[in-house]
Amino acid sequence: MSIELRHFRCFLAIADTLNITRAAARLHLTQPAVSRTLRQLEQGLGVRLVDRSTHHLALTPDGVAFRDRAALAVTAFDRALAHPHDTTWPLRLGHAWSAAGARTPALLRRWHEEYPETPLELLRIDDRTAGLARGDVDAALLRGEVRTPGLRTAQLTTEPRVAGLPADDPLARRRTLTLTDLADRTLALNTVSGTTTLDLWPPEARPAATLPIGNTDDWIATITAGRAIGVTTSATPGMHPHPALTYIPLTDAPPVPVLLAWREGPGHPRIPDLVRLAREVMGSPAADTHTPDAPGADYRRSS
Known part of the structure; x- marks a missing residue:
């Protein structure tokens, strides 16, 4: 059996939803058809992409590695067909x-x-x-x-790092801060695309707690609500100013x-x-x- 683009689309729907029922609804297919297409893809590749049981569905390591390659192939195909008569290539x-x-x-x-x-x-x-x-x-x-x-x-x-604080925070009146100044605070961590991890601090002086978030908008909302402080780079103040958020340079953090x-x-x-x-x-x-x-x-x- 040859692998076709439909196999890639089916796998990506499963990878995005981690649920056969929701993947089937997205693809306008029946659940047996989705399961069958996934089996065909796995047999064609000779690897197991999805670990599935009665109460659990997750990508295998091979599935995680294959997901980006499959998405790249589907995106390239769709883009090639999107504007066949357009001479510009954005x-x-x-x-x-x-x-x-x-x-x-x-x-x-x-x-x-x-x-x-x-x-x-x-x-x-x-x-x-x-x-x-x-x-x-x-x-x-x-x-x-x-x-x-x-x-x-x-x-x-390279960009220097800055601390993001609620504007009414006592530390927001300082001209500069150190990482140690933040060690007793809750730290908002962008776990999807951020550059800050607890490894920025020595093990004995790390922030007291962390609050995982998924994007810059939520990072700003979390800080301005007084739930946490954050660490970012000097590009953020100009691109994401906020009346309730103050950025203070960090003197001892690597760029x-x-x-x-x-x-x-x-x-x-x-x-x-x-x-x-x-x-x-x-x-x-x-x-x-x-x-x-x-x-x-x-x-x-x-x-």
Whole structure:
């Protein structure tokens, strides 16, 4: 039996819902048809993708690894058919939060001036690779370490870290803070696309508790509600100001690398131009690397 695109779509529906009934409803198929299609895919690949029992369904390690490859194939197929008569090929640039920071307008304007025939579409996608690994974008602006196989990166710059505090917090009156100043607080952690983990602190001086959240909007809402404090980079104050949120520079936290990432192999022909322009705008001529080997101003704001 040959593997077809319908097998990929079926698996992705199961991977997204982790439920055969909901996957069947999404695909407008019967549950037996979905189960049968999944079995055919697993037999064709020679691996088990889904661990399923009466009360449990989860992706196997092979299923997790295959999910991004399947999504990439489906996205490429759909995109090829979407605009068959359109001579333009937009360049989709993903980001999970803050894009290029304060330099975002300059990057977009420079691109439009130099490459008006190729629209640059900036897309926020709450994902570790901002949709790049799944094929939702052609390139992505990412922060922190990128370990996803199959990606290449160019480091553009680094950004100092800042603390995010409720504007009425006593620490919000300070001009600078240290990580130790935050050790007795609850820390809001963006577990989907954030760059902050408890490893930022020494084991004996870590925040008292953590509050996992999934995106920048929830991170801001959690802090402004007084439920937690946060740590982010200097790009966030300019891109996400809030009247109830104050950003204070951290003097002893290591800076965060800002990377432009793209997939290995064939891709959008304008990616080399984007790398060059992003380096010019954001200021670092660092050499690009394979990701598996990849290793202050006053930002106080309560606007």
